[in-house]
Amino acid sequence: xxxITHIAAISIPAFSHQASILEFCKRLVHLHPNIHVTCxxxxxxxxxxxxxxxxxxxxxxxxxxxxxxxxxxxxDLPQDVPPAVQIQLAVSQSMPSxxxxxxxxxxTTPFVALVADTFASEALQVAKDISLNLSAYIYFPPSAMTxxxxxxxxxxxxxxxxxxxxxxxxxxxxxxxxxxGHDLPEHFRDRSSISYDLILRLSKRLLSLADGFLVxxxxxxxxxxxxxxxxxxxxxxxxxxxxxxxxxxxxNSDPNGPECVRWLDNQRPNSVLYVSFGSGGTLCxxxxxxxxxxxELSGQKFLWVLRAPSDSAxxxxxxxxxxxxxxxxxxGFLERTKGQGLVLVNWAxxxxxLSHSSTGGFLTHCGWNSTLESIVMGVPMITWPLFAExxxxxxxxxxGLKVGLRPKFNSNGIVERDEIAMVVKGLMVGEETNxxxxxxxxxxxxxxxxxxxDGSSTRDLFQFGTRLENxxxxxxxFDGL
Ligand code: UDP
Numbered sequence: 001x002x003x004i005t006h007i008a009a010i011s012i013p014a015f016s017h018q019a020s021i022l023e024f025c026k027r028l029v030h031l032h033p034n035i036h037v038t039c040x041x042x043x044x045x046x047x048x049x050x051x052x053x054x055x056x057x058x059x060x061x062x063x064x065x066x067x068x069x070x071x072x073x074x075x076d077l078p079q080d081v082p083p084a085v086q087i088q089l090a091v092s093q094s095m096p097s098x099x100x101x102x103x104x105x106x107x108t109t110p111f112v113a114l115v116a117d118t119f120a121s122e123a124l125q126v127a128k129d130i131s132l133n134l135s136a137y138i139y140f141p142p143s144a145m146t147x148x149x150x151x152x153x154x155x156x157x158x159x160x161x162x163x164x165x166x167x168x169x170x171x172x173x174x175x176x177x178x179x180x181g182h183d184l185p186e187h188f189r190d191r192s193s194i195s196y197d198l199i200l201r202l203s204k205r206l207l208s209l210a211d212g213f214l215v216x217x218x219x220x221x222x223x224x225x226x227x228x229x230x231x232x233x234x235x236x237x238x239x240x241x242x243x244x245x246x247x248x249x250x251x252n253s254d255p256n257g258p259e260c261v262r263w264l265d266n267q268r269p270n271s272v273l274y275v276s277f278g279s280g281g282t283l284c285x286x287x288x289x290x291x292x293x294x295x296e297l298s299g300q301k302f303l304w305v306l307r308a309p310s311d312s313a314x315x316x317x318x319x320x321x322x323x324x325x326x327x328x329x330x331x332g333f334l335e336r337t338k339g340q341g342l343v344l345v346n347w348a349x350x351x352x353x354l355s356h357s358s359t360g361g362f363l364t365h366c367g368w369n370s371t372l373e374s375i376v377m378g379v380p381m382i383t384w385p386l387f388a389e390x391x392x393x394x395x396x397x398x399x400g401l402k403v404g405l406r407p408k409f410n411s412n413g414i415v416e417r418d419e420i421a422m423v424v425k426g427l428m429v430g431e432e433t434n435x436x437x438x439x440x441x442x443x444x445x446x447x448x449x450x451x452x453x454d455g456s457s458t459r460d461l462f463q464f465g466t467r468l469e470n471x472x473x474x475x476x477x478f479d480g481l
Contacts, residue, residue, distance in 0.1 A: 032465035042094035124209035144222035175228025220446035254349035270360030294420025378444035
């Protein structure tokens with residue numbers, strides 16, 4: 001019987017990253033049944049419920065198991081920094097327990113490699129502990145464009161001396177569509193911030209410690225970028241594998257599921273705009289009002305996942321507040337739009353909604369998972385970036401791939417109701433919609449091709465697995481000497 005190749009994987013305490021790496025592991029072991037993965041999850045307070053249901057849905061025969069590290073108390077993290085920074089600090093604080101866990105597991109079932117989420121890159125250092133000496137790979141849930149930016153950061157940092165948002169010229173990231181400084185990720189907003197410092201350090205770690213990169217993207221949209229990254233790395237043998245689109249495929253146990261599918265079943269094909277801002281995106285009160293009135297004004301059908309407003313765009317990223325979001329809607333809105341729309345509270349079965357034939361558009365915050373899910377289901381987008389690298393994704397979608405429309409924000413950072421109504425009508429029934437729908441159909445087909453048995457992403461993932469199995473053979477030869 002063939003020997004098992006054991007690897008470890010580490011994610012970060014954020015549902016979308018955990019879901020993505022779990023799905024990646026499922027695919028890897030499907031192609032290489034002799035690989036066994038142990039996923040290790042740092043935790044803030046307690047694991048996200050959506051992650052727990054994903055883990056529970058894994059068949060017991062799947063060779064992917066998991067461990068939650070002792071939780072970091074959210075109250076003990078600095079409260080005056082963005083959730084993304086809190087998450088990274090929690091990962092840092094989890095490194096001692098991660099190291100102890102990895103060493104302990106390794107002593108009974110030796111690992112050959114570690115796969116780490118980008119934002120758990122400190123774990124690469126642990127993998128290189130002399131007594132472990134593991135190969136260390138990065139699983140990169142966002143786009144190859146974002147990876148290219150991170151790896152190019154040292155050059156950019158030296159080239160640009162002002163704040164990036166004040167830089168007048170377009171910024172050129174290897175293999176990517178040029179972008180303006182104000183569209184760089186939120187970490188780049190203030191060069192003296194802890195966020196920027198964390199990204200600089202992350203970039204150095206990736207360059208010096210990663211033995212390869214697994215990116216959740218696919219050939220048709222980002223092969224050029226992957227090639228440019230390999231050139232930028234300049235080192236042979238630091239491959240960049242495009243293994244996506246990796247999206248959630250688990251069964252859906254969302255309590256809102258039956259209601260919204262029933263509602264969608266009663267709508268015309270392609271007639272509904274789905275409005276959602278990912279697992280934790282929030283709008284401020286003024287924007288909630290404008291959104292409600294803009295959707296109403298558009299006259300188009302909508303299905304809106306509503307959260308209680310907040311002045312911080314990712315306020316619900318580490319858990320939503322216990323208040324009723326419906327109470328923040330403009331007076332009379334729900335009654336007036338009864339036949340026009342459905343408002344769901346906090347969470348919805350997104351992939352189910354996007355794959356429904358009545359869904360014809362997605363107003364999205366452009367999180368990379370949402371972006372890929374929309375592409376896979378062939379749903380054109382209205383791009384409404386909020387935080388992280390979502391502005392870059394919006395540029396890629398609207399200017400690069402041309403499968404979305406981007407509304408204009410006013411000088412106070414609000415999209416007004418008339419603009420919302422205009423862009424919603426534009427996407428759902430406007431002149432541009434035919435071209436956009438044709439292009440997203442082509443991307444949908446290309447995504448499906450990439451995942452076929454002989455598709456580019458399947459080949460890349462298979463090659464990666466083979467590399468792991470060869471490492472195992474190398475270890476055995478070494479052990480046998
Ligand atoms: N999601 C969902 N229901 C919701 C909101 C989000 O199932 O109501 C899922 C969505 O399908 C996607 C993930 O959560 O897989 C969000 O990931 P993304 O990268 O788009 O955004 P993030 O949550 O990281 O901001």
